[in-house]
Amino acid sequence: MLEKDFIPKPYTNLVENGSFIWSSPSNIALVKYWGKKAQQIPENPSISFTLDNCKTTTKLSFTKRESDNNFSFEVFLDDEKKDDFKPKIETFFRRIEVYLPFLKDYHFKIETSNTFPHSSGIASSASGMSALALCLMSIEKELISSYGTSNTMEESHFIQKASFLARLGSGSACRSLEGDLVVWGKHDDIKGSSDLFGIKYPYEVHANFKNYQDTILLVDKGEKQVSSTIGHNLMHGHPFAQERFKQANNNLTDLVDILKDGDLNKFVALVESEALTLHAMMMTSMPYFILMKPNTLEIINKIWGYRKRSGSKVCFTLDAGANVHVLYPENEATKVLEFIKNELVAYCQNGQYICDIIGLGANKL
Numbered sequence: 001m002l003e004k005d006f007i008p009k010p011y012t013n014l015v016e017n018g019s020f021i022w023s024s025p026s027n028i029a030l031v032k033y034w035g036k037k038a039q040q041i042p043e044n045p046s047i048s049f050t051l052d053n054c055k056t057t058t059k060l061s062f063t064k065r066e067s068d069n070n071f072s073f074e075v076f077l078d079d080e081k082k083d084d085f086k087p088k089i090e091t092f093f094r095r096i097e098v099y100l101p102f103l104k105d106y107h108f109k110i111e112t113s114n115t116f117p118h119s120s121g122i123a124s125s126a127s128g129m130s131a132l133a134l135c136l137m138s139i140e141k142e143l144i145s146s147y148g149t150s151n152t153m154e155e156s157h158f159i160q161k162a163s164f165l166a167r168l169g170s171g172s173a174c175r176s177l178e179g180d181l182v183v184w185g186k187h188d189d190i191k192g193s194s195d196l197f198g199i200k201y202p203y204e205v206h207a208n209f210k211n212y213q214d215t216i217l218l219v220d221k222g223e224k225q226v227s228s229t230i231g232h233n234l235m236h237g238h239p240f241a242q243e244r245f246k247q248a249n250n251n252l253t254d255l256v257d258i259l260k261d262g263d264l265n266k267f268v269a270l271v272e273s274e275a276l277t278l279h280a281m282m283m284t285s286m287p288y289f290i291l292m293k294p295n296t297l298e299i300i301n302k303i304w305g306y307r308k309r310s311g312s313k314v315c316f317t318l319d320a321g322a323n324v325h326v327l328y329p330e331n332e333a334t335k336v337l338e339f340i341k342n343e344l345v346a347y348c349q350n351g352q353y354i355c356d357i358i359g360l361g362a363n364k365l
């Protein structure tokens, strides 16, 4: 697929107004995306677990209007008007207008809410952009579908284009559509992978990874210290960037075997190394940042200690912030949760953490 293949044929239906609701999950990368080219094209492929509990639900209501040169929309978070969300959505609309030429023909009301606590340090951009892209695709589907004829949109095209659009809102959002493991970015060993959209991981996955658990420890609930736009830009001209992009490709190659064989020791090593490499890239960029907090390191050390003394396969991963995702297999859930409560919760802000599990993707409500 090429970008131009996402430009639709002229619409055949007139639709005056309506509304759609979608719920989309957040995701946590195992092999990280960090660094991009123009048009949100990733410098390296990435793969993520889809989360089941951290979700954004978005209702998009639309009413036909006299088209002018502007986008017309309002945004609400938990019923409260959020004008500060508008610039990001305006940018998103501008980027996707060529692929959704109806955008200036309607007034939109975007009502959104998250299942995870507001300002928890958990980024809502992936789940949020995914849910909005899906609502927009539901409108496009109405505009092209004539009931009783063969003019309908294929489910696979619907999801693929939603992922393509979500990517233009926030790169990692294209991994928040469908599937428990999602790959984004062209990789020679992964059939169907693309820089333009995420795909369901197409190969065998060992039972060890079924219902994999993720407990998110909220170490720092403040605003992100570095926006991901700034972070990605720091990879331009970064002295270690090219090696890092190669390493991510190699790690994804290795992960294909690990996922097939269910080798949890190798999984732990690869996932933790990816997390620390992401942070190492930020520490070695110019300007440089340390996004971990003292409690992030306390937690990492406690996890290593617990693993050593118990033989557990628990491990951690990190996003571009101080919170820690604690990953572990389902058969260790009771014990690891006990360990988390006894030893790790003390390092969380207000003792807050979120228990999640690998989920299957977005839902139409």
Ligand code: PMV
Pocket (backbone or CB within 6 Å): 028, 029, 031, 032, 033, 034, 046, 125, 170, 171, 172, 173, 228, 229, 278, 319, 320
């Ligand atoms: O989607 P963005 O532009 O917010 O970038 C997210 C990057 C990381 O979360 C740090 C890694 C990843 O692959 O999700």
